[in-house]
Amino acid sequence: MSETSPSAETTVAAFDVRMTRFVDAAGTVLAPLPAFAQDPEELRRMYRVMVETRAIDRKAVALQRTGQLGTYASCLGQEAIGTATGIAMHADDVLIPAYRDYAAQFLRGVPAESTFLYWAGDERSMHFPEGTPSRHDFPFSVPIGTHIPQAIGVAYAFRLRKQPRVAVAACGDGATSRGDFYEAVSSAKVWNLPVVFLISNNQWAISLPRARQTGAQTLAQKAIAGGIPGEQVDGNDVIATRHVLERALAAARAGEGPRVIEAVTYRLHDHTTADDARRYRAEDELEDAWTRCPIKRLRACMATLGCWSVADEEELEAQAAARAEAVAQAYFAVQPEMPQAIFDSLYATLPTALGAQRAEVMTAPAPQTEH
Amino acid sequence: MADLNIIEAVNLALKSEMARDENVLVLGEDIGRNGGVFRATVGLLDAYGPERVIDMPLAENLIAAMAIGLSTQGLRPVAEIQFSGFLYPCLDQIANHAARYRNRTRGRITCPLVIRAPNGGGIHAPEHHSESMETFFAHMPGLRVIAPSNPARAYGLLLAAIRDPDPVIFLEPTRCYRLFKQAVEDSGEALPLDTAFVEREGTHLTLVSWGAMMHETRLAADALAQEGVSCELIDVASLKPLDMDTILASVTKTGRCVIVQEAPRAYGPASEIAANLAEHGLLSLFAPVLRVSGYDTVMPLARLEKVYLPDVRRIVAEVRKLLELAPVG
Numbered sequence: 001m002s003e004t005s006p007s008a009e010t011t012v013a014a015f016d017v018r019m020t021r022f023v024d025a026a027g028t029v030l031a032p033l034p035a036f037a038q039d040p041e042e043l044r045r046m047y048r049v050m051v052e053t054r055a056i057d058r059k060a061v062a063l064q065r066t067g068q069l070g071t072y073a074s075c076l077g078q079e080a081i082g083t084a085t086g087i088a089m090h091a092d093d094v095l096i097p098a099y100r101d102y103a104a105q106f107l108r109g110v111p112a113e114s115t116f117l118y119w120a121g122d123e124r125s126m127h128f129p130e131g132t133p134s135r136h137d138f139p140f141s142v143p144i145g146t147h148i149p150q151a152i153g154v155a156y157a158f159r160l161r162k163q164p165r166v167a168v169a170a171c172g173d174g175a176t177s178r179g180d181f182y183e184a185v186s187s188a189k190v191w192n193l194p195v196v197f198l199i200s201n202n203q204w205a206i207s208l209p210r211a212r213q214t215g216a217q218t219l220a221q222k223a224i225a226g227g228i229p230g231e232q233v234d235g236n237d238v239i240a241t242r243h244v245l246e247r248a249l250a251a252a253r254a255g256e257g258p259r260v261i262e263a264v265t266y267r268l269h270d271h272t273t274a275d276d277a278r279r280y281r282a283e284d285e286l287e288d289a290w291t292r293c294p295i296k297r298l299r300a301c302m303a304t305l306g307c308w309s310v311a312d313e314e315e316l317e318a319q320a321a322a323r324a325e326a327v328a329q330a331y332f333a334v335q336p337e338m339p340q341a342i343f344d345s346l347y348a349t350l351p352t353a354l355g356a357q358r359a360e361v362m363t364a365p366a367p368q369t370e371h
Numbered sequence: 372m373a374d375l376n377i378i379e380a381v382n383l384a385l386k387s388e389m390a391r392d393e394n395v396l397v398l399g400e401d402i403g404r405n406g407g408v409f410r411a412t413v414g415l416l417d418a419y420g421p422e423r424v425i426d427m428p429l430a431e432n433l434i435a436a437m438a439i440g441l442s443t444q445g446l447r448p449v450a451e452i453q454f455s456g457f458l459y460p461c462l463d464q465i466a467n468h469a470a471r472y473r474n475r476t477r478g479r480i481t482c483p484l485v486i487r488a489p490n491g492g493g494i495h496a497p498e499h500h501s502e503s504m505e506t507f508f509a510h511m512p513g514l515r516v517i518a519p520s521n522p523a524r525a526y527g528l529l530l531a532a533i534r535d536p537d538p539v540i541f542l543e544p545t546r547c548y549r550l551f552k553q554a555v556e557d558s559g560e561a562l563p564l565d566t567a568f569v570e571r572e573g574t575h576l577t578l579v580s581w582g583a584m585m586h587e588t589r590l591a592a593d594a595l596a597q598e599g600v601s602c603e604l605i606d607v608a609s610l611k612p613l614d615m616d617t618i619l620a621s622v623t624k625t626g627r628c629v630i631v632q633e634a635p636r637a638y639g640p641a642s643e644i645a646a647n648l649a650e651h652g653l654l655s656l657f658a659p660v661l662r663v664s665g666y667d668t669v670m671p672l673a674r675l676e677k678v679y680l681p682d683v684r685r686i687v688a689e690v691r692k693l694l695e696l697a698p699v700g
Binding site: 123124126127128135138139141143146147148149150151152153154155156157158160167179180183184186187190341342345346347348351352353354 | 396422423425428430432433436437438439440441442443444445446448463464467468473474475476477478479480481512513515535536537565612613614615616
C-alpha cells in the first residue's frame with residue numbers, strides 16, 4: 001500500500017477533442033494536403049464558389065440598404081463552411097441548414113435569387129427546383145436549432161430503408177445551447193444514425209459572445225456526452241473543413257454513425273442588416289478576425305502554390321460581380337404571388353371550412369401584396 | 372366484429388394500418404415491450420419489430436421533431452405522447468415546423484404525421500396528466516385536430532388520420548379509454564376527418580360536444596329525455612377543421628344549443644362554435660347559446676378535479692336554464 005491510500009475513485013472515461021487545420025491564416029500550408037487539394041483545379045473551384053458567394057452576399061446587403069430587400073442575414077466570413085459542405089455532400093444526401101449556409105445551398109441547386117426572394121418575404125423561395133440535389137433539402141430554420149432533432153427522423157428513414165444517404169444538420173454556436181441540439185446529439189447514437197451535426201461557431205449569437213454561451217471549452221465536446229465523436233476544424237480553412245466533412249460523411253455512409261463537427265469561424269458582418277454590432281463588439285476584434293478571412297487565406301495559399309495569378313483574380317472578380325448583378329435582376333423579375341396563395345399550400349386539400357376566407361381574399365379590393 | 376373499448380380500438384387501428392402500409396411506424400415513450408402506459412401499442416413490437424415500433428428516449432420535443440423528420444421522407448409516423456401535459460414541449464415543433472412545412476415550401480415538403488395523446492382528466496392521475504389541450508392545437512393553421520368519443524370513431528378516425536397527407540393531432544378521451552365497449556369491425560375503412568356526427572336526433576335543443584365530454588353529454592340527454600326534453604346530440608369529432616354546417620343545420624331545426632367542453636372556457640372550441648352560431652344562426656335561435664365547460668383555472672389535482680370537470684348535473688342544469696329562457700312548445 002502506498003503512502004497515499006488508493007482512492008475509491010477511478011477514471012471511467014477520458015476524452016480529447018482534435019482540431020484540424022491545413023492552411024494557416026497567412027496561407028501557409030502546415031501539413032501535407034488531402035488528395036483533393038493537390039489538384040489546383042479543385043482549389044480554384046472552391047475559391048470561385050467562395051468569391052461568388054461573397055459577391056452575392058454583398059449584393060443582398062446592398063439591396064437591403066437601398067430598400068429593395070427585407071432584413072438579411074449575411075454569411076460574410078463564413079463562406080468556407082458552406083462551400084465545403086456543398087462539395088462534400090452527395091446529391092441524394094439531405095441538407096437541413098441554418099441561415100448563413102448559402103454557399104452549400106447554391107452548390108446544391110438553390111438559385112441565389114431564391115435566397116433574395118426569401119428575405120424579401122416570398123414562400124416560393126423555399127420551393128427548391130426539381131432535378132437538383134436541393135430538391136430534398138430543408139429550407140433553413142429561423143427558430144434557432146429547432147430543425148436539428150428533425151434530422152434524427154430523416155436519418156432514421158435512411159437507415160430504415162438501408163439507403164446510403166446522410167443527413168447534415170447545420171447550426172450556429174448559439175443553437176448548441178438549446179435542448180433541441182442536446183436531444184438530437186444525445187439520441188443519434190441510439191440508432192447509430194447517418195447524421196452529421198455541423199456547428200458554424202462564428203463566435204457571436206447576435207450580441208452574446210461564445211464565452212457567455214457556455215462554460216464548455218469547445219462546442220465539439222458536446223458530442224462526447226452523446227457517445228459520438230466530436231471534433232473541431234478551422235472553419236476558415238476550406239481545405240480542412242471539406243476534408244473533415246468528407247471524412248464524417250463517408251463514415252456515416254459506411255454505417256459508422258453520427259458525428260459532431262465544430263467549424264470555428266467568425267461573423268464578419270452584423271447579425272443581420274437590422275443589427276449594429278458596434279453596440280457590443282470591439283472594432284479591434286473585428287479587424288483581427290479579418291486577418292483570418294477564408295477567401296484571403298485560400299488566395300494566399302494558391303498564390304504560393306503557383307496556381308492563382310493577379311489576372312485570374314481580376315477575371316473572377318468581374319465574373320462574380322456580373323453573377324451577383326444577374327441574380328439581382330432575376331430577383332427583380334419575380335412577380336408577387338396571388339393573394340390566395342396564403343391558403344393554397346396550407347393543406348393538401350383546402351378544408352371546406354376555409355373556403356369562405358379564401359373567397360374573401362380573392363374578392364378583396366386593392367392588391368395586398370408588396371414587391 | 373368484436374366488442375372493443377377505445378384503447379383496444381386504437382390498438383386495432385394501429386395494428387391494422389401497420390399491416391396495410393409498411394410506411395406506418397409508431398414512436399413514443401414506453402410503447403415497445405411495455406405496450407404504452409395505457410396499452411395502446413400492445414403487441415405491435417412483436418408483430419412489427421423494433422425498427423417500426425420505436426421506444427423513444429425521454430424527450431417529447433425530440434419525439435415530435437423525429438416524427439416530422441420521418442414524415443418528410445414519406446413515412447407515416449404515429450407518435451404517442453404519454454400524457455396530455457407532456458404535449459407542451461411539442462408545441463414548438465408542431466406550430467413552427469409540422470404545421471408550416473407544406474405552406475412554406477409551397478407543397479414541396481409535407482408532414483403526414485399523427486401525434487396521439489390521452490386528453491383530459493377524470494382518472495385521478497398525478498399533476499400535469501389531466502390537461503385538455505385541444506384549444507392550443509385548434510388555433511394552429513395547417514393542422515387537423517381530432518377528438519374521438521367512442522371506439523368505432525377512434526378506430527375509423529385514427530385510420531383516416533394516419534392516411535391524411537397533413538399533420539393530425541389525435542386527442543383521445545383518457546377517462547373513456549375503458550369506460551364502455553362497442554362493436555368495431557376491422558374493416559380498414561376510415562371515417563371522414565372533417566365531419567361532425569349527429570349521434571342522436573332530437574327536436575328541442577342541440578347538445579354539442581366531443582371527446583370524453585360526449586359521454587357525460589349522452590348521459591345528460593338520457594336524463595333529460597326522462598323529463599320529456601328531446602335533445603339532438605352532435606359529436607364534433609373534428610375540432611379543426613370544424614364542421615359548422617352540421618351544427619348549424621341542427622340548431623336551425625332546434626333553435627337552442629348548449630355546448631359542452633372539458634377544456635377551460637375562455638377562447639376554447641365552444642366559444643368558436645358559439646361565435647359561428649351567432650354569426651350564421653342567430654335568427655334561428657330562441658335563446659342565447661350556452662356553454663358548459665371546465666373553469667378558467669389550473670387543472671386541479673385529483674381531490675378537486677370533479678369540481679372542475681363538467682358532469683351530467685352541470686349539463687342538465689344549464690339545459691334547464693336554457694329552457695327557462697326559451698320554453699319548449
